[in-house]
Amino acid sequence: MKHYCSLYFAILLLPLFSKAQLYQPGKVVNLKGDTISGLIEYSEWVNNPGFIHFKSDPNSAVQKLGPTNTRFFSVSVGHLAEFVAYAGPVSTDLTDADHLSAALDTSSKQDTIFLKVLQDGKNLKLFSYEDNQKNRFFIAPDLSHKPAELIYHAYLKSDETNGAGATVYQTDFKKQLYDAAVKSGTISPELKNLISKSDYNEQDLLQITGKINDISDGDLSKTNATKAKASHVHFAIAALGVIVVGMIVEFARVR
Numbered sequence: 001m002k003h004y005c006s007l008y009f010a011i012l013l014l015p016l017f018s019k020a021q022l023y024q025p026g027k028v029v030n031l032k033g034d035t036i037s038g039l040i041e042y043s044e045w046v047n048n049p050g051f052i053h054f055k056s057d058p059n060s061a062v063q064k065l066g067p068t069n070t071r072f073f074s075v076s077v078g079h080l081a082e083f084v085a086y087a088g089p090v091s092t093d094l095t096d097a098d099h100l101s102a103a104l105d106t107s108s109k110q111d112t113i114f115l116k117v118l119q120d121g122k123n124l125k126l127f128s129y130e131d132n133q134k135n136r137f138f139i140a141p142d143l144s145h146k147p148a149e150l151i152y153h154a155y156l157k158s159d160e161t162n163g164a165g166a167t168v169y170q171t172d173f174k175k176q177l178y179d180a181a182v183k184s185g186t187i188s189p190e191l192k193n194l195i196s197k198s199d200y201n202e203q204d205l206l207q208i209t210g211k212i213n214d215i216s217d218g219d220l221s222k223t224n225a226t227k228a229k230a231s232h233v234h235f236a237i238a239a240l241g242v243i244v245v246g247m248i249v250e251f252a253r254v255r
Helices: 002-020 172-184 189-196 202-212 217-222 232-254
Strands: 023-030 035-041 052-055 063-065 070-075 082-091 108-120 125-130 135-140 153-158 165-170
Touching (some): 135 172, 172 202
Antiparallel strands (some): 070 082, 108 125, 125 135, 153 165
């Protein structure tokens, strides 16, 4: 009976412990420009968060903050975890190879969202916005400028000869990046070639903006916003998991 109670108690504690540890040190910037430090409920979000839960201290009431009342927030989790508010057009066309339209689709919607900061460089900022539809990328010379979406479209164009659909790509994002490199004075034959061969994905865009921002390959890997590094939270949760597994094994043995 003792083993039953211990095992049941440990299993109950695991989700509660994990939940409590989701609050990490962070800061928010409100619409007035005031920076407020506190705790932010954080997870490695797959899609950009629509809002966050914020507490000024462990015992204070939870505030639900969104991009309509928050300019910026960051969380101290061992890697770049910053988000900025954005209000403006967001593309809505599908670019997945299995769901392409039969004609060029440049549709968009007006939205107010949080953009994830992928690179905070001296000449160019790179952001991303991912939802259930697709991932989009934005750039801005600095945080005082409104980010602009990097334009990319894909669609099927039927072949008049055999009726088969050929995929057509509109890659205006390459010109946008080229113009940004020219404006920053960092354009070079190497960078021009890199831009021309690039695809619309995070890895390629980070490499290009890294060149524009004069960031070395080594420093680029250190500032990866999507690569979570180990923290005391993960170790603590893992340790509790080991304890639970050990109790399960011990329980099976004594039976």
